[in-house]
Amino acid sequence: MTVFRFFATRTTALAFSLILVACATTPDPNPALEQARTSVAAAAQDSEISRLAVVELRRAQELLESAETAWKQGATQDVVSHQAYLAERQVGIAAESARGRGLDNRVSELRSERERVQLEARAARAEREAALARADQSRAEAARLAEEAQRMRAELEASEAQALREQAQREAETARAERMMAEARAEELERETREMREQAERLQQQVADLEARPTERGLVLTLGSDVLFDVDSADLRGGAERTIEQIAAFLAEYGERQVLVEGFTDSTGARDYNLGLSERRADAVKAALIERGVEEERIRTRGFGPDYPVASNDNQSGRQLNRRVEVVISDDEQQVPERES
Amino acid sequence: MKLLIPMILTVPLLAACASQPPVPNEELAVARSAVANAEDAGAREHAELDLRQARQKLEQAEQARQTGDNQTALQLAQQAEMDARYAAFRARSKRASEAVEELERGIAELRTEVARTLEQSTPGDRQ
Missing domain, CATH: 3.30.1330.60 (OmpA-like domain)
Structure with a gap:
């Protein structure tokens, strides 16, 4: 049983071997295929490619599968190399595609960033204008305030002098008024005194007359x-x-x-x-x-x-x-x- | 009988191995289209070598077809298509790369300007 099986297997394997040898000499290692394998494996490991070029990477893996199949099936080196070349190119396409998409994304980000920075630049320019205006304004303001302060001091001095003058004038007027009042009172008193004296004299005279x-x-x-x-x-x-x-x-x-x-x-x-x-x-x-x-x-x-x-x-x-x-x-x-x- | 099954399985392989493919008109058309597409993508400028390779292969494919070597014509057409597609993607990514560089340069200049401007508007900046 075991012997028969072994024999049978041996026979089948021999038959296959003969057929394959007849078609393609031998599945000799193919440098292009080996390169393609390495490239596909590396691409599959690459996070950018596996993320941004999923379809292209799968296509590369399919092409590599075809190359592998052809190689396994004993296709000519030329055919296997061709298939491997296609796979290799597809890996390149996947890589460039991923790179391009990554760069496109980066472009979008940078455009946004540029807008932000342009806004910053505009804000900074406005700020500078404002600062300059503030400086100008504050200089002008300071000058104006100084001038105003000067004017106010002068006014103050003038008004103090005026106040002193007015006070002196008021005091003089008061004194004059008091003097006049005193004089008037004195005159009145004098007149009253005189009138009283005159009245007394007149009465005396009248009394004398009567x-x-x-x-x-x-x-x-x-x-x-x-x-x-x-x-x-x-x-x-x-x-x-x-x-x-x-x-x-x-x-x-x-x-x-x-x-x-x-x-x-x-x-x-x-x-x-x-x-x-x-x-x-x-x-x-x-x-x-x-x-x-x-x-x-x-x-x-x-x-x-x-x-x-x-x-x-x-x-x-x-x-x-x-x-x-x-x-x-x-x-x-x-x-x-x-x-x- | 024991040999029959392996024999049956082996027949298609042998047939595939020996067969001469048909004229690869479709593949040639696809390759031409891919080359044109690459040129549109700016490959002449950004992926010149790859584009040239694609064109050469396309040309050789045409020649092979004319000589009746369909197998070679098919392979060269397929390779030309892949070279052209690669050239197109490479041109695109190169342009994107240039765009990134330009943007980064522009942004850097803007940042410099912002810094200078802010420096000029700091409170201590009184003439």
Whole structure:
């Protein structure tokens, strides 16, 4: 069994050998094929080729397979070398294809990078322009600020000087105003003093003119009956006019003063009659004063008849003194006090 | 009988070995097309040797065909096609390589310009 098999195998192998030898001399090593094998193996190991030229590499492997088959099948060296050459060329194609694609990818990357760098360049140029502009501007700005600072200092000094001037002026004006006020006050005081003195003098003069005598009740003017009235008469005589006018003028000037007109008689005749006569005489003077502009409410009248004689009724001259009217003018706006009985 | 099976298997091999292939018109056309394609790809400039080799082989293939050596014509046509295709790929990758170099040079110049420009715009740069 084993012997037969061995024989049979031997026989078959011998037959094959004879056939192959008959066709192609021997599967001698082919340098081109061996080179192609090495190249294909190297290409398959190359990461770029195996990645970027998959189809081309497979084609190279197929061509190598064909070459191997031809070689195994005992094709002529020429045929095997041709097949190997095709495989070798295909390996080259795969390599160049991969290289080209890699470079194409690199070109794309570089184009992107160039765009980025161009942008950077543009940004840098803009930056430089900005920096130069900033420098120019800041120089101009600095100059402007310096100028402005100078101007402001000058203004400040000017305004300080102006302020000092103005203050001095204000102080001078104030002083002048105070002086003027003081002068005015002084003048006023002087005028008031003068007026008061003049008024006092005038009053004194008037009082003197009226032959008035100052008393506790006020100024008392005694109008003698010889000046004013006839015996047993209450009509004012013509000569009384001037005295009445003087009194009216005095009362007009001192508008606040009140007046009390008191009438008197001598002791001759009935007392009641004399009281009436004295009242009529006082009323006559009041009427005359009202006639010359003195307000009625300022004037009161009293009739005392023979009371309060100022002289003796025993003789003619004494009785004449007692027939009289006394006009009492208050020293102020108060009523003239009544006689104390 | 025992010899019959190996004999049957061996017949095609023997036939293939002895047969004269038909006129490789198709392969020649493909090779011509590949050469033209390589020229279009700039192989005259970038893969001159490979292109020349392809053309020579194509020419020889034509001659072989004319002499009736179809086997040689077929092989040369196939090799011419592969040479031309290789030339085309090589031209393409060379051009790509040149493009890369040009881009890298341009980028380097730009970078230099950027650096110079930035230097000019640094804060200390006051005249």
